[in-house]
Amino acid sequence: MRQCPDCKIILDDDVRHCPKCGRGLGANTPSTGHDISTLLTSANLHRIRSEWDKAIADATEALRLDPKNPDITSLIAGVYEERGMLDEALVWYQMALELKPDSDADKARMDAISAKIAAKRKAAGTDSFRVFEKRTKLWAAVLGSVFVIVVVLAMFSLFPHHKQAHPVRPIHPSSAHSSVNVYAMKSGSSEQAAPHLGMSDSGKSTSTASESGGSLRIPAEVYIRSEIANAQDVSETGASVDDVVVDPRIADVIVTFSVPIKGNITKDQILRAAVAISRKTFQINPEVKFVTARCVITTGGPKGVQIAFIGDIARVTLESLPANTTDQQAATYFTRVFWNPQIR
Template sequence: MKNCKNCNTPIKEDSNTCPNCGANVSDTFEPLEEKTELQKLLAEANLARMRGDLNGAIDLCTEALEIEPQNADVHSLLGDIYKAMDNPAEAARWYQMALDINPDSKPDQAKLQEALALASKKKMGEPVTSKGNWMQPIDKIDRAIRYFVLFCAAAVMVLLIIGLTIWVVHSQKEDKTMINNQPAKTGETITKHPQSTQNTSSSPAPPIESPVIGEPEGGTLIRPLVEQTLLSRLATNPNIQQERLVIEDVKFDPRTDKIEVTMRFSDRPTVLTRIVVRKAEAVAATAAYEASSEAKMVTIRTLVSMPGKYASGEPKLVHICDVPRSITSVDISKADDAVLSRIFLNEWWDTEIGL
């Protein structure tokens, strides 16, 4: 180990520059064992300053001044101590005294200028920024306070990160729940009506049946409000219930004010004839006109279960017809097949059933 000749700061053997004053000490150092009493006091004072014991450093410098009052190094070290105590005005006074003793000391000249600038800012109320390390404590209490502040800041950052992570995970779960609970959009099924004529003797090609009757598998058929209302009114109509009819579907076309009703017998009639089918359709058409005052035409599609003839037992479309509003003035219970056949329009029968 060696000491700086200017400020007596301990320096490593392989270093040529003083870490405190910046002097070149390659040729100007003295072994520790050859220190004088003054040099020992300076070294101890500087070490106390570096450790944060500023008051102890001042006491050691005071002892050094008693030995050699005109030592520039002691005055410069006192300037460093008062600067560390955030007293730039007092530090400038000691730097000036050091320059009075050693006017050629460039380190003291630079320190004096810096201290004067800091003192001027402090006097004007401006914030004073020190070039020293913020983590370099002044004393043990200051060190503890600074470490506590750092710990609190780190804890707050950790809590913020944890909170942000929880919020992101919770938001992702909510998004997945909303997606899973969102109902699938179901398009309305378009049913093509058969082209038929009033001439029942001809047998046009059978119509294409709608693949969806009532509610589709795996979900509920989405209907407009007017169709839901019509379906509810028809299903609760006492005449339809008396005839043991089941309303499978109702559609309303606002372009033509036309209602299309798909129905079936809840139980297959003992005797299934055309008059039985027509009377049931007349009851359904009358109920449809009662449910909607705007309807100008009602189309009836009649399904009949044929378990004996078809192995699947699925309802079979047997008849389609248009029923005008004039049906409401007919006594259906007394009407015969001839009367109803004259009222019904655009009839189509499934010839395979043999009605």
């Protein structure tokens, strides 16, 4: 930039004649660079043209000549503000106020820029938080779904089969006059029919019940007990069948058995006998849906006979297992299990 010596107007370096007074300007008559007013005028001209770097260069040169001039720092601050460099503009407005603390215009501009910077940073922080919140919700949903699946699988593995709260079909006939005896027991190649389990027409108990071991048992229960006791698989476990009770309401047979005490009785020993007894019970009568295995032990001490184990198993569970399933594996499918704490 150069200045006309007569008119004192600022012109570009490549202008050869002053448009106002017509004076010719040589190629080597640029501004001396030491006139602060000329530099500020040139800086403002570049500012109007959005020539930010040139405007800052002229203003910085003027500040070098007059470092205490608040108008120069205010001009530089304005250039940075219009350029969109708010942080730099804020610094220069602060410098202008240090040189001229009573400048209301610079203070107002500094406050406005401070508010813009704060709003910009808050918006950026809010956007970041929203992105983080969305990602957090997404991961929470994924982890929640995985947790639900794990819980369902865990419950299914722990309780693979449940005894039905209501029997699907009762074992006993629906009427005392029914001609179908669902407790017909097979003996050899012919069927041996057991009496009905209900009451006779006269309201008196049927006379086919027999007494065994001090307990009144019907022939069906006596028959099941005899068949289980004579089964080879049961005998191999060393178990003795002590009692059999039939619950026709839910097609359940409760078998009480004991195992010989030889040293310490283990859970595996009891479970092996319980599985063998359950298999044999289901084999004897296809109408039986559940078996409740009940193991008792005689301690010989002051407590006498104690319950060692109780567990339920369903026919559908036992028959659905693969053929190569071991007794130990089958034993894990007993439900509502009770163990005497003394059994290890």
